[in-house]
Amino acid sequence: MEFAYSDEQQMLRDSADRFGDQHMGAADRLARLAEGLEGSRRRWSEMAALGWLMLPIAEGDGGLGGGPVEVMAIMEGFGRHLMIEPYVTCCVLTPALLHGGGALADELLPKIGTGEIRVATALFEDDGYAVFGVATRADDGARLTGVKTHVEDGADADWFVVSARTAGDHGDRTGISLFLVPADAEGLTVRRYRSSDGHRHCSLTLDNVPATLLGERDTAAPRIAAAADRAIVAHLAEAVGSMEAATAATLDYVRTRQQFGVAIGTFQVIQHKLVDMSIACEEARAITSVAARSLMSDTPDRALIAAARVRVSQCGVVVTQAAVQLHGGVGTSDELVVSHHLRRQMMLDLILGDRDYHRGRFIMLSDR
């Protein structure tokens, strides 16, 4: 079991760190957020120039074929600097679904890698997170009708990958297919929202929307689950980067903040909290590394990935809550970056299924 990064992976990690320092420094975070889409587009094209966008895309699809550990190295930097670009959704999740998906998919993939277009994936409905809980329907002519409650990072997408039921009933494992829909399709209503962490999402209402089938009909569920696992592990790395950054900031703070004539870091209760925070970081990093390595196998340990998703989310939320608490009042201010780490961790806790959903998956997958 290898935990250390290779030289090349380390270089990626350092480059993501430098990029974050330069473009999303903690001190001017609010100004960056206020720029909205404009700033994000600028950073996106710089990321494209660095080759990051094509890194996770398969070589045959016009990408660099980077693996989960390379993605992890980059995502740590995303987490540490709370970068808000839609990297995981657009460059990890979507390409995994487009792979081998037919002519249109082949055409879109290289354009994602160069940053020319953004493609988001619409899987979730009010119904719940479950991959099989799809109520959106496709008729025989591939026209889609339904509601996708939340499309992660979907606000500025040019295309959507949309899951829909083509056979069977709600909850069935088969009968789910994927479709491609352009953002300006007739009958498609896109409602755009900003999240509290600066990400830009949307919801979709589809009313008889013409769509292109992506890959084989009725068999998309396992593909969705596998692609989601890659995205989940990337987000776990982001969570680890963020919780480590919040812990480091807190450590600095308790060494310098004076109350009652001493640094608050001399109070034992504060020391113990920081110890617990650092244990949680260690735990999260370890299980994330193991999960990333497992993804490299032909038969990834899906129960392990579900377990990692549950545990890392818990650690991330607890650690950043403690970071806010130990900063006292300033920790709750908009100006200081610690509260932004908490906001991101709370949202990461909801991405691609909440904790209960993944705990349920863990039970299902490990009760053999």
Place this chain on the structure above:
Amino acid sequence: MDLDLAPADLSFRDEVRAFFADSIPDEWKTTVRAGLRLPADTLTAYQRRLAARGWGAPTWPVEYGGTGWTPTQLHIFWSEASAADAPAQYHQGLELIGPIIFTYGSQAQKDFYLPRIISGEDWWCQGYSEPGAGSDLAALRTRAERDGGDYVLNGQKMWTSYAHVSTRMFVLARTSVEAKRQAGISLILVDMDTPGLRIRPIHTLDEKHHTNEVFLDDVRVPAANLVGEEGMGWNYGKVLLDRERMVAAATAMFLPQTLRAVRAAAKRRRVGAATLFDQPGFRGKLAQLEIESLALQAMVMRLVADAAAGMDSGPRGSMVKLRWSELIQQSTALWVEALGSAAQHYEALDAKGEGSGDTPPDMPLALQGALYSRVTSIYGGSSEIQRNIIARRALGL
């Protein structure tokens, strides 16, 4: 929670229930359940309505315009207010400075300020914390120097909640430098319109403006605005500590509001053929919080019973505050969970998103409530400080 109520209390309960039934507009309720404060003018209107009914100052003695209610009556009043989704009353004036004024203030101060608090004419803010003095309040550096018939204040206050909507502020300031840090601190009342006073907003993690920095540059106030004796300000804080248990008690009584909001959201959300509320896992989590909330209500009743018996409630106020902050944090988190991924939709990016059919009515209140709830374990004495107080004062450690 049912008490064995005497007939008089039962009819009092009916009276209170009737009052709330037609005093709380629907549009207040969701905000209130999120544990978020209503806009200042709304709160003022609410206070006026209570005052008109003679219930403006539930915890005050009759001689100062209060209700003189028994603790049981208070408990009934808060329970009914909570059940009706009424907001908690703005406590800075009612529970913090009001009681100090009627205990230590001059006759002129009592005559002028107390009725204005009850009627809602004055909103007070609390100018205690400073950049270098949070948990360690005795480290405060704001000075008040006597100059003829005035005090001249210089310094900086921080985290002054609602300074931007308040008419008056009570300030702790140094009137002399003494070896013992707690000595030489005085309590002074400041009109917010006084020249030299400047307010800068602080935005919190919920992206709202609740609190402020307040800069005092040669702020001149009449010496008559000193409360009690010069240099004794710290001691008056002890009365506050005593009153604070009532703040904690009142606030804790409002926790069930948030739990009802969680219930409503879970009942609304369909998961497959049933609702989220029907899922045993979710239901179990909600039940756990409801159980802990009931335990908290029981703690409040005991606190109130102590007060009725004229007993020192010891650390129970701190205990209630601590548990309440934990539970409001967990309840709002569960609310976010109940909304599901839509909880990520914090603000519509274009007009289409607004008021659209797919937006839950309590979005983004749940998330805002969850974020803002993090301050409850920090302000009014952080949870760490409360634990220190309990360890030292109650356990003798």
